[in-house]
Amino acid sequence: MDVRKNFLGHLYAALEREGIYTYVDREELRKGKQITPALMKAIQDSRIAIIIFSENYASSPWCLExxxxxxxCKEQRNLMVLPVFYKIKPQEVRTPRQSYQKAMVKHERKFGKDSEKxxxxxxxxxxxxxxxxxxxNDEDEADLIKRIVNEISMQLHRTPLDVAKHPIGIHRRIVYLESMLNLESDNDVLMIGLWGHGGIGKTTLAKALYNDIFRRFEASCLLADVRETSKDSKDLVLLQEKLLSQILPGKELPVFNVAGDQIYEVKTLENPEALELFKKHAFLRNNEIVIRRDLVKSALHYANGLPLALEVLGSFLCGRREEEWESALDKLAKIPDKNINDVLKISYDGLEDYAKEIFLDIACxxxxxxxKHIKEVLDSCGFNTTIGVQVLVERSxxxxxxPIEGEKIQMHDLIQLMGMDIVKQECPNDLSGRSRLWLYEDVYDVLSGDMESNAIKAIVLDLPTTEEIYIGPNALGNMRRLRLLIMINVHNSFQGPxxxxxxxxxxxxxxxxxxxxxxxxxxxKLVRLDLHKSNIQVAMDQFKVRI
Structure with a gap:
């Protein structure tokens, strides 16, 4: 039965009326038996694919391709796939049976029973x-088309999360986690905790699980930065309330501690998976470079199966020669009681100075x-932010x-803590000897006095609620290298200039x-002056150029 002239045509028109760009495999454009590059690209670029399984679908090698x-694309690119079983049963497609069985027998005769195709x-x-x-079957086609269009419209407003460039070892874990969730059960609430070392991939796994199941529900939400959000809470009730408020806005529901939680221990990658992930990053661009097996084995040893370490170390070593591998790994070998922080810092140490500055500003x-905002701020400080950000992305x-609201720069918690620790170690016992300040107590201690500093380059204090802070008359002027000063929700009590x-x-x-x-x-050298909602006076004659 040909659905192109009736059901498919009506569905296409309905999607077009909703403003949904739709690509249809038009039979008259087919050439030979091979799927065309144009159709392959259309599938790859799509967010949703609808497969209409009709009686004669399996008879076409083109349709099967x-x-x-x-x-x-569903497996590799998270393409959403929605099948329509048009006057056939799903089991006829799965098994196959009836017309699908006849078609597959015919294909086996042509290509061979053991044909890979x-x-x-x-x-x-x-x-x-x-x-x-x-x-x-024989219901109202118009009603079915309406339901399909409504579902697609809803799903297009919900986008999957960015997970990992190379999701090695994730699929098998997702399968197990879904079995733990038991989504077909009648239980109202089920919580699963992901437990494991930092850098082992807990957040990545949570995002991948979310992507795999969120379209099965009418509403969904993923809360990021749970550790920071919950560090002052004795339980998870506040987080649950926040979750429900985003899924069911405007409704108030009582929330209690949930019993019967399950814990899933996220373990390090097994050797074959660790090697595969490492190779994806270490040999990304320069496949012609041959590296000795013992060096690869040594790198895997230091990464210890942690995905974050494998990505960062692999990205750092990518494109480097054997002697550079030897030097970097020898440096790691000399560190006693080495941990993941030491592995991550190898990549930071290999950055040019300008990229180090950009990295530390982002981390702190x-x-x-x-x-967009980050580039605007750092460009004003004289950095080549565009290429610097690209280098940091390449180094993982x-x-x-x-997200829908625009591109954002993110960083793994461990990498951020490494950057903050680098700044703290610049001068462990003297705040005025550090290049950056971002904690309220540290900023208060430095600004409340008039200590001189040739080290402090940037102060960014972004407080959740308004706080009063005393600033000494010459505190900021004495910071001769200060290039960046951002004070959000900070009130000062002094009256002088x-x-x-x-x-x-x-x-x-x-x-x-x-x-x-x-x-x-x-x-x-002032580039940006933002004093909105303030009464600061600026004597503009200070900026006149005198000849």
Whole structure:
């Protein structure tokens, strides 16, 4: 039965009316038996694929190649696949039976019973036939089309999360976690805790599980930064309330501690998986470079099966020669009681100075913020931010997330802590000897006095609620290398002028108390001045160029 002239045509028109861009495999454009590059690209670029299984679907090698490609993209690119079983039963597709069985017998006669091509077709049909979709017999077609369009419209507003560039070892864990969730049961609530060492992939696994199941529900939510959010809470009730408020806005539901929780221990990658993930990062661009097996084995030893360490160390070694591998691994070998932090720092140590500055600013101040804002701030400080960010991405020190509201720079907690620790170790016992300050207590201690500092380059204090802070008359002016000053929710009590250094590039202090900005004589480097909702006075003649 040909559905192109009736059901498919009506469905296509309905999707077009909703403004949903739809690509249809048009029979008249087919050439030969091979799937065309244009259709392959259309499948790869799509967010949702609808497979309409009709009576004669399996008789077409072209259609079977399509379903193979679609199921590959589901596995590799998280393509959402929705089957429509048009006047046939799902088991006819899975087994296959009736017209599907006859078609597969015919293909086996042509290509051979043990043909790899036919085996791929059968597997694709089996996997697609097991998916949730729509069964249609002789009901109202218009009603079915309406339901399909509504479902697709809803799903297009929900996007999957960025997980991992190379999701090695994730699939088998997801299968097990789904069995623990027992989604077909009648239980209202089930909680599973992911437990394991830092850098072992707990967040990655949680995101991958979310992507695999979130479309089965009418609403979904993933809360990030749970550790920071819950560190002051005695239980998880507040987090559960936040979760429910995002899934069911406007509704108040009582939340209690949930009994019967399960714990899943996330273990390190097994040797074959660890090697595969390491190779994906270490030999990404320069496959012609041959590295001795003992060096690869040594790198795997130091990474110890931790995905984060495998990614960062592999990315650092990528494209380097054997002698550079030997030097880096020899450096690790000399560190007593080495841990993951030492492995991660190898990548940081190999950065150029400007990239180190960008990395430390992101780690201390800007994790999770929009890439547009970060580039604006750091470009004002004279950094080559665009290429610097790209280098950090290539080294697996940061990632770019692309939610609907725009691109954001993210960083693994362990990498962020490493960056913060690098700054703290610049001068462990003297805050004025550190390059960056971001904690309230540290900023207060430094600014409440008039100590001089040639080390402090940036202060960013972004408080959740308004706090009062005393600033000494010359505290900021004495920081001669200060290039970046951001004070959010910070109120000052002094009445005198604010003295600032000429090196300052970016000054942002909303709602600052009434005062006057003063710079010393000489050239100024100020690029951005943000004083909205404040009464600060700026003497503009300070910025005049005198000839």
């Amino acid at each position: 399509e379903v193979v490609k679609i199921m590959e 036919v085996s791929k077709w059968k597997k694709a049909l089996f996997d697609a036939g097991n998916l949730s979709g729509w069964d249609f 101040f800007f994790k999770g913020q929009s890439i 020190l940061i990632t770019i997330e692309r 604010i003295h600032l250094p000429n090196e300052l590039r970016w000054f942002e202090w909303p709602e600052c108390a009434s005062s006057v900005l003063k710079f010393p004589p000489g050239p100024k």
